[in-house]
Amino acid sequence: MPPNNPPTARRQRLGAELRKLRERAGMSATAAAGLLGGNQAQISNIESGRHGVSAERVRTLACNYACTDEALINALVGMTGERGRHWWEEYRGILPVGLLDLAELEHHAVALRVAYTMHIPGLLQTPEHARTIFRQVVPSLPPHEVEHRVSHRIKRQVILFGDKSTPLTAVIHEAALRMMFGGPEIARDQLRHVLDMSEHEHITIRVIPFSIGAFPGSGQSVFYAVGPVPQLDTVELDQSHGPVLIDAEAQLHRYRMLLNQLEGVALAEAESRTFIHKIAQNLGKV
Structure with missing residues (x-):
């Protein structure tokens, strides 16, 4: 996946919150990537905000990390998508x-x-x-x-x-x-x-x-x-x-x-x- 535009603070925050969910689950980036059928770099790029992430993938990651806080998951999903022309x-x-x-x-x-x-x-x-x-x-x-x-x-x-x-x-x-x-x-x-x-x-x-x-x-x-x-x-x-x-x-x-x-x-x-x-x-x- 080619790198996107420089990440905004909002995208970086989304990545950081996904990293918190993964760490609370006691799961390594390599293991998380394996569940997605990808590699460790893919997870690192998402968590650093370098690459965007879809709403579907956020829900998949939350499920993999055993997160059951639906309000938090929905809020994270709301942070996805390409950067708009604001x-x-x-x-x-x-x-x-x-x-x-x-x-x-x-x-x-x-x-x-x-x-x-x-x-x-x-x-x-x-x-x-x-x-x-x-x-x-x-x-x-x-x-x-x-x-x-x-x-x-x-x-x-x-x-x-x-x-x-x-x-x-x-x-x-x-x-x-x-x-x-x-x-x-x-x-x-x-x-x-x-x-x-x-x-x-x-x-x-x-x-x-x-x-x-x-x-x-x-x-x-x-x-x-x-x-x-x-x-x-x-x-x-x-x-x-x-x-x-x-x-x-x-x-x-x-x-x-x-x-x-x-x-x-x-x-x-x-x-x-x-x-x-x-x-x-x-x-x-x-």
């Missing part, structure tokens, strides 16, 4: 692959939970706010790449609109709300946009005020994508070199606990809207 593919070769993987992750998530202490979540940013941030990247980005990143960030927000809008719960620290990125006018427009977005039924915005003092995970930003089954949840962490995706079971449990605690100390939705409105008033009338 909107983020137009940025392939233009922007870092990690940004495309993030858009793909958001597209397939059934819900999103995020917590930010120094920035407004990307899914809630205005173009001017995003542009101001990208102009501060080190080393500096050329103007055309700044614009590519801005357009990519705004297009990501499509998941929040339409008939199948993805539920979003965002915890934002007061520090992020008071950042004057781009000056008072841009900052005021950004806060107005956050308030407008908070009125959507599927979007929950909670604020952690300075008065709370110390809180769990202070200084850390967390992006948690909820999968169709808990085993397929994913955490994305922003790093200076790009997004990092985490899916180890222990780490997922840790970040679920962290988000639960952050939401526990944050203001309620109505209080949060009032709080944001007051900050915006200090910048001028909303």
Whole structure:
């Protein structure tokens, strides 16, 4: 079988989950390949994401591995198929692959939970706010790449609109709300946009005020994508070199606990809207 295009993070995740099933079954790659009538390289290519795998083959592998979790099997089957021509593919070769993987992750998530202490979540940013941030990247980005990143960030927000809008719960620290990125006018427009977005039924915005003092995970930003089954949840962490995706079971449990605690100390939705409105008033009338 000839190699496909470079694997996406989604295909790599599918391969990794199939490897977990095989290892839990105590089966070697060679033995697994034998049951398929293939060789060890075939299994390795599937598990690394280098080669795609059909829905039928996923079900066969799950059966061979004695997996009886039908919800997990169906979720894995849903990850099969050739890579579609989604909107983020137009940025392939233009922007870092990690940004495309993030858009793909958001597209397939059934819900999103995020917590930010120094920035407004990307899914809630205005173009001017995003542009101001990208102009501060080190080393500096050329103007055309700044614009590519801005357009990519705004297009990501499509998941929040339409008939199948993805539920979003965002915890934002007061520090992020008071950042004057781009000056008072841009900052005021950004806060107005956050308030407008908070009125959507599927979007929950909670604020952690300075008065709370110390809180769990202070200084850390967390992006948690909820999968169709808990085993397929994913955490994305922003790093200076790009997004990092985490899916180890222990780490997922840790970040679920962290988000639960952050939401526990944050203001309620109505209080949060009032709080944001007051900050915006200090910048001028909303």
